[in-house]
Amino acid sequence: MKRIFGLALGILTAIGGFVDIGDLVTNAVVGSRFGLSLAWIVVVGVLGICIFAQMSGRVAAVSGRATFELIRERLGPRLAVMNLGASFLINLMTLTAEIGGVALALQLVSSVDYLLWVPFAAIAIWLVIWRVKFKIMENVAGLVGLCLIGFAVGLFLLGPDWSELGRQVVHGVSTGTEKATTYWFYAVALFGAAMTPYEVFFFSSGAVEEGWTTKDLSESRANVVVGFPLGGLLSLAIAGCAAVVLLPQLIGVTALSQVMLPVAVAGGKLLLAFIILGVVAATAGAALETTLSAGYTIAQFLGWPWGKFRPPAQAARFHLLMIICLLVGIGTLMTGVDPIQVTEFSVVFSAVALPMTYLPILIVANDPEYMGKHVNGRVLNAVALVYLVIILAAALAAIPLMIITGAGQ
């Protein structure tokens, strides 16, 4: 009974923790401009993150080694330091966007300018990292994040023409104004939003934090394989809501309030309140994950003691680094930069940085010295190699597409 409960809890946490500010914004933007014609890329991205997270979690559980230690071991210091630089900066960007997301959601509730909420949000994030147990932190954020199911509820309440939505999935939308390059730019952005590197840093380091062993493998696989796709459904619901309400009115998404607008139309204040709670939890949860990931990557690269399972004094540099990252995040937001734009950039750059994180994990997952009999099976390797090609293609295409389309303008 306890096992089933633990399993259910893990799955629910994975669902609620799947969506972050990147998914919220990108899915809504795409839904409002392309309807559900990019739904297929969400499916591709979700399957990708399942494979990637499952592999990195298994490597961490079997060998006790988290992702960035392995990146350095396998790529050597030169490539690894470049990878670290890129991953760290993108992660910092995502962290900034997530804190901005928390603040924007709180602004919607309170009518207090989001800039005033930023320091409070960041301090709350820090307090949780400083004092709250890893497991509790993860579960609470994930479970409250489940409120985002309100997007799915909203979609049903809107009573859309399902055959029209289905037609969008298969044939695309004939708006006539969007160019093919813009379509593919958003395809890459959605892919990056689904497969953000920090998720993997967090997932594999979390496996070490929670002291996973080979016995926990089946449970972790269930969490990922069931939880992430259900989380992906939430992403599709966000896009669906935007496709039904915003697309016909030609409303572009430039603010978080517009992401939630369709839900307010569908379910009124009550559902909106529910969604805002979900958004706060999802973005705060992701802010926690990105802050920890910032610490994890550098600490693992340099061999420092790290982890929430140690008292802060025994992982002093790790904690100091996270404090600095939060301060940088506050500082960046205080310049008045638009958090939504930061988000849009962060998902595209996530796609760029992905191959250098993915490849070392794929190699180590096949190394018997680390993995013993838990090396990748043939089917998994075949799919993982297909994904290597997709990831490389997305990474190479991202920057040119961004320049050609003027970041999707």
Next chain:
Amino acid sequence: MTAEGDNQQPRWLDAHLHLLDRQVLDVHGVPVAVVDDLELSEIPAGQEIPRDMSPPVITALLSGPALATRIFGARPPDSRLVRTPWVAVREVGVVIKLSVGRDTQDLSWTERWVRDHVIGHIPGGRHTPKNEESQQGNERGGS
């Protein structure tokens, strides 16, 4: 080269593959550093090496400034090298385990400095969220 002090079968180690960039754990399983570079016993520079001379052996694992010089070239002055003597190495596996505690190494002076001057002063900094976890934590991270 073979790892000394191993009571098992002699094992071939590829310095690049098995030693460099590996995580180093102290005797309690706490991360200390990463092997940034290796120090070999002296080979006379610029002279022909006599045939009967014993091959060079690893004398120490280096970390700290050695990383920057390994990436960008050059060599830091001897006084700046942070050494872990090879005799302190107990086991070479997926990670490198030492037979000493980390506080005996000058490796972790930055860690101690940050602990004593910054993190230790913030309330709650010396407590774990849950006590028994800190004990588990000591055994984690390596096996």
